Amino acid sequence: MRCGNFSRSRGDLQAPVIFAFLEASATNRIPRSFFGSGSSAAAYHRGMNTITLPTDDEMYRALLRRDSEYDGLFFVAVKSTGIFCRPTCPAKKPLRRNVSFFASAADALAAGYRACKRCRPLDAAGLAPDWLSELMERVDDDPLRRWTSREIRALGVDPVRANRWFKAHHGLTFLGYLRCRRLAGALAQLSVGDDPTAVAVDAGYESLSGFRDAFQKWFGTTPGRIDNGGPVLTVNRLPTPLGPMVAAADDQHLYLLEFADRRMLETQAKRLEARLKCRFVPGGNPLIEQTHREITEYFSGDRRRFDVPIRRMGTPFQETVWELLSNIPYGKTTSYERIAAAAQNPQAQRAVGRANGDNRLAIIIPCHRVVRSDGRLGGYGGGLRRKQWLLRHERATLQEAAQGR
Ligand SMILES: [Zn+2]
Numbered sequence: 341m342r343c344g345n346f347s348r349s350r351g352d353l354q355a356p357v358i359f360a361f362l363e364a365s366a367t368n369r370i371p372r373s374f375f376g377s378g379s380s381a382a383a384y385h386r387g388m389n390t391i392t393l394p395t396d397d398e399m400y401r402a403l404l405r406r407d408s409e410y411d412g413l414f415f416v417a418v419k420s421t422g423i424f425c426r427p428t429c430p431a432k433k434p435l436r437r438n439v440s441f442f443a444s445a446a447d448a449l450a451a452g453y454r455a456c457k458r459c460r461p462l463d464a465a466g467l468a469p470d471w472l473s474e475l476m477e478r479v480d481d482d483p484l485r486r487w488t489s490r491e492i493r494a495l496g497v498d499p500v501r502a503n504r505w506f507k508a509h510h511g512l513t514f515l516g517y518l519r520c521r522r523l524a525g526a527l528a529q530l531s532v533g534d535d536p537t538a539v540a541v542d543a544g545y546e547s548l549s550g551f552r553d554a555f556q557k558w559f560g561t562t563p564g565r566i567d568n569g570g571p572v573l574t575v576n577r578l579p580t581p582l583g584p585m586v587a588a589a590d591d592q593h594l595y596l597l598e599f600a601d602r603r604m605l606e607t608q609a610k611r612l613e614a615r616l617k618c619r620f621v622p623g624g625n626p627l628i629e630q631t632h633r634e635i636t637e638y639f640s641g642d643r644r645r646f647d648v649p650i651r652r653m654g655t656p657f658q659e660t661v662w663e664l665l666s667n668i669p670y671g672k673t674t675s676y677e678r679i680a681a682a683a684q685n686p687q688a689q690r691a692v693g694r695a696n697g698d699n700r701l702a703i704i705i706p707c708h709r710v711v712r713s714d715g716r717l718g719g720y721g722g723g724l725r726r727k728q729w730l731l732r733h734e735r736a737t738l739q740e741a742a743q744g745r
Pocket of ligand 1: 424425426429430431456457458459460
């Protein structure tokens, strides 16, 4: 199973709804303090030296494709410039004879290379850079504000550069992102039964018809047709060393946690929408922040079980499998066969594989800990390289703990 890039499909009426939210979800609601100071990258990669890299051929191919599935899995240093990058760096790709590969940013630094200013390999993947943080804080404080280029420049941000960053990370210009945030706020107001005309004015539109057009474009429905039944789920991107993840939660439960480039993400979001009659809005809430904190601790080797309350909502068979998965200890693996046997249906190995793939809570329900009985990795929705990384990360963390480091 291979993960494609996070592609959009415009054919389905509901698809733009989900994509608008997922693409527009801010990376910035989470306080930067979660990442500590400048040594965060080194902390993330603690224990990673024990991890073997993919082959040079595979890494060079990933580099040429700018394959996001490899983000955080290796770093590439260019001998002729003395700079090191992520595999996804937008800069022109170096000749093969000029590159060396490293398992961590810390290793590349230790070998005397400097971090690239374009792809910023020392930042957690997907995190908004320092130069954008003040602007993003202000956007979060007042999402309805309309920004002019002059006001953006007054904060020391070049609007062209901001657009480039937003295009790369959210697939939207900065103003497009703001429009989406405003509409998302409007959606939340409408779903608690506010009057559309008042909401349109609040969202900064001069007429109800202009608001309706924009609303229809983003959400695939008109503002009058929002029902009040389903919950509103807040969606946000969480940066991790393996690339951004997407989390969706209301005030009580986390419903979704998945790598942002996973092809199944769209399907999962649609299933959730159909099941819960929910709406997605970008932003932050306490459970999203808790998830971010816990997932960050997991990646730094400081957390083995998760406390964030989850809602799984599977069929009876999925529930059984997911419960069994949740009981596989940290750092251990089991086989599809054994899960099928434990689910009292030894013939059901394929169904176990499917239930694994349908898991909406990556890492928290550790479907990466199921491998084939011949010892091979089997599939993983987030990509096999990530599965391998997670298993090695957990083993390395256990080893370090056993050695008392
Ligand atoms: Zn770079």
